[in-house]
Amino acid sequence: MKRVLIGLFLAAALALPVRAELVIEITAGRDNPTSIAVVPFAWSGWGSAPEDVAAAIAADLLRSGQFAPVARADMLGLPTRESEVYYRDWRTTNVEYLLIGRVSGGSTVSVEYELFDVFKQEGILVGRETGPVADLRMLAHRASDKVYYQLTGIRGAFATRILYVAFTRRPGADDNYQLMVADADGARAELVLESSQPILSPAWSPDGNQIAYVSFESTRPAIYRHDLSTGQRERLTNFKGLNGAPAWSPDGNSLAMVLSRDGSPDLYILDLASRKFRRLTRHYAIETEPAWMPDGRSLIFTSDRGGRPQIYRIDVVTGRTERLTYEGSWNARASVAADGRTMVLVHRRNDAFHIAVQDLERERLQILTSTALDESPSVAPNGSMVLYATKHDGRGILAAVSVDGRVKFRLPSREGDVREPAWSPYMGEP
């Protein structure tokens, strides 16, 4: 799996042809991935299957770096029911797990799947996902989540979405910024907002239904709230100076942000119900990039109050502030995984900007990437992978790395630059 360069073509048949679609290239995986065969699912609806469910599941598992899906050409049989499974066939090819399934229905589809342990010769998981046919690909990701959980004990984050900003410079015309939302594998990209002015810092609400972002559409930065299902949007702030870096609180009731309306950039909390702003920091240095701790009691942020950008934590109630990073002279854009312990940030070493992870209890910082211009890290809701923006062949692309640094893949756009990724929270029930 090491240094494998696999271009997986993941265009969804149903998604509208939008420019800023992403393609996945896996660049590094684990040494001993688990071998799993995902047999093509049977389709019992009208015509041909609208989506290759098995291929989507296999791609999910491959992308985790922990699994090596078997190529279809190497499968000795294509069972779709348990009665058709001959363990011996799979054992001879050293397949450890076998996933089979069936898709049926019309406008509402149902994906049934069964997972087998080839060595123990027994079924270990039976599941069914039901939903509208337009979401068939999401149903496949949900099945991936269940299989991943069964085999690793970690909740899967395949049935999640990502936000990102695609940027195209057009000679002789206005620049084009597109705020996009796509599945976590880059497929089914949809346009959320298009503008000739910059769009920045997209952020998810904790339920995944709404987003906040900074848009310059009124020629200066303002923070907007946007409902993804209805498309309704409203402007939340439009102060003089900087209005930036919105971050939704874990309870969904307030939004942390950076405003410079009272002088230098400081952190504020906007209560969404009362529309009241509360100033959290008061310092002539720059305070920016707030991110909530999962318990909602404190925020971490970047400040150069010590002469250099470093990460601090502030208690939302008491205002007590402590510095968290001491390694190196430049640390910024931090966020904390759901475990409350793994902090992901951008760290400068030898004039290069890398994605790094710091264990908040042990204070150890580990650099995850070897590229030089990495920015905007965003952690998956299960804490397994970090999505970030970087440069590759002179273009802005998205890339992902596992929190142990062993698995890496890139998601370049077919055209233009992509940046500012934000990984959604879990969508729906576990």
Add this chain to the structure above:
Amino acid sequence: MPRYLMLLFGLAVAVGPTYSQEYIDLEEERRQQERLLQDSRAPVAGVAATAPITSQTQNFGELLYQLQLLQQEVMTLRGQLEEQGHQLRQLKQQSLERYVDLDRRISAGGTALSAGDGNTPASNAGGSTAAELPGEADAYRAAYSEVRSQQFSEAIVAFKQFLQDYPDGRYAPNAHYWLGELYLVITPQDLESSRQAFTLLLEQYPDNGKIPDTLYKLGKVYYQKGNPEKARQFLDRVIAEHGSSNSSAVKLARDFIDENY
């Protein structure tokens, strides 16, 4: 104006290049301040060529300038204070660790003595298959990942912390061995720490599978420390005690003797 440069740079990179348009306002404000400053400071620099300027503006400009110098100074000092506070906490922690370690060794020495006095058979220190403690494997893997990514001094810190947390853990012998190895690959080498780590492993886990390698390494360390006689004893022990095993340490010890004696 180093503070301007630094602030702008800090902001520009802190929020990423994409933000470049977002702080135009800020930048403009600073430029205005700077212009104001230059205007008000110009008379001080060249009194002869100036238009009449009220002394109030001049004072204001001077004050602003001093305020900025002060702010910059305070920020630098704050940074230093934060870092020193952190170092102090680390030192305290380390000295506590050293004390606990010493305490453990002394009390271990005491029990060994009393065990030797009585007729109690073999100490439990040789037990090679301790049970794995919760979280131990993760901590060990984390430390080992530093070795893999060639962060050797970080790896040393991690393995020391590991031994602090799981002194009798299942992977403790491996951690001692890695420490011994790591002290040899850092620059400058720390031969004495390496010797201590290997000696500890040899004394506490005499039945461990890593013992042939440990003996060989101890031989090498003593040789490098300028004690070829002692080194030879360890190298001979590898061959005498493990010559019948297929350990690669035996061959390495033979080669080392052939080359250096």
